[in-house]
Amino acid sequence: MLRYTLGKVFYGILVLFGVVSLIFVLFHVIPGDPVRMMMGQRGDEASIKAIEKEIGRDLPVFRQYIKYMNDLSPVSFHNRSNRVHFLYLDKDKYSYVELLGIGQNTLVLKWPYLRRSYQSKKAVVTILKDALPATLILTSAAISFAFLVGIILGITGALNQNRWPDRFLLVVTTIGMSGPSFFIAILVSWLFGYLWSDFTGLNMTGSLYEVDDFGRGEHLALSNLILPALTLGVRPLSVIMQLMRNSLLDVLDQDYIRTARAKGLTELVVIGKHALRNSLNPVITAVSGWFAGMLAGAVFVEMIFAWKGIGWEIVTALDQYDLPVVMGAVIVISSIFVLINILVDISYTYLDPRVKLQN
Secondary structure, three states: OHHHHHHHHHHHHHHHHHHHHHHHHHHHHOOOOHHHHHHOOOOOHHHHHHHHHHHOOOOOHHHHHHHHHHHHOOEEEEEOOOHHHHHHHHHOOOOEEEEEEEOOEEEEEEOOOOOEOOOOOOEHHHHHHHHHHHHHHHHHHHHHHHHHHHHHHHHHHHHOOOOHHHHHHHHHHHHHHHOOHHHHHHHHHHHHHHHOHHHHOOOOOOOOEEEOOOOOOEEEOHHHHHHHHHHHHHHHHHHHHHHHHHHHHHHHOOHHHHHHHHOOOOHHHHHHHHHHHHOOHHHHHHHHHHHHHHHHHHHHHHHHHOOOOHHHHHHHHHHOOOHHHHHHHHHHHHHHHHHHHHHHHHHHHHHOOOOOOOO
16 A cells, blocks of 8 residues: 555656646746836836846746756755845745755755745745635535535436436536536626525625624625535536436446345445445546646636635736746645545545555
C-alpha cells in the first residue's frame, strides 16, 4: 500500500509541475502589463522600471520561470544577501529551515511561497486562505446534495426500468446536464431570489457572512448557500443519477445477484448489501472529478450570486491583471484535484476487492 501510494504521489507531483509550467507560460505570453495596471496611465518611466525590478518582471521569461519554481519548491536555494525574500517569509509566517550554506546561497526547507498580490500587496496565501473556506463550503454542499439525491434517483430509475418514473427522470437529468452553469445560475437567482422571494425568503445575492444592518458586525447567513449550492449541484446530480442507474442495472444482471435472490433474500438485502456497493465505483469516480472541477467551475456561480470565494478572487484578479493571485488560485485548485484523485484511487481497493494493487 505504501509503495502504491508513493507512486500516486509521484505522478501527482509531475501533474502539478506540468500545470504550473503551463500557467506560467500562458500568463507571461498573453498581452498585458501588470505594472501599468498598478500605476495607471500616468506612471513615469523610472517608476515603471523600479516596480518591474521589484516584482521581477525586468528579467527574461526563463529566469522568471526558474525563480518562480524556486519559490514554489519546498526545498529551494536563496541568496543570503537578499534579505527581502526572507523578510517576506517571516512576515507572512512562512517558517523555513536552513539546510546547507554554499557561499552566499543557502538551501532552505520551507512551505511553497506563492508571492504577493500586485494590487493589495497582501500575501497570496493569505488571500486564498480567506477565500478558500467559502468555496469549499459551497462545493461540499453542492456535491453532497448531488450525491445523495442522485443515488436515490438512480436507484429509483433502475428499479423502475422502462416505466414512467424512469423515463421522466432520464428526461429531467438530460435537461440538467445540457444547461450551462451560468444560465442556470441566472435563472435560479431570478426565480427564487427575486420573483418568488416572498415565498422562499431567499436573496438573489449574498455570501457566507453578511454585515449586520445595525452595524453590529458580521453574522453567518447560511440561507445564502441554498441557491448557489442548488445551481452548482444540478449538473453533477444529473451525471450521478444516470451513472448510478446504469451501473446498478449492470450489477443486477450478474449471476451472484440471481443466486442471492434464489436463496430467498429480500430485495432490500439484495440491493443494499450485494448490488449497491459494487455499483458505486463509477459514481465515486464521477463525484471525485466533479468535486475538483466544481472548485474551478464555481467561478460563474460565485460571481452571479456574489459568493466571495476563490472564484470571486480569480475574476477580480483577472480584471486587475493580478497574476500572482490567479496563478496561486490555479495551483491550489490543481493540488486539491490531484489529492482527491489519489484518495479515490486508494479508496477503490476497499470498495471493490477485485481491484488489485499493482507495483
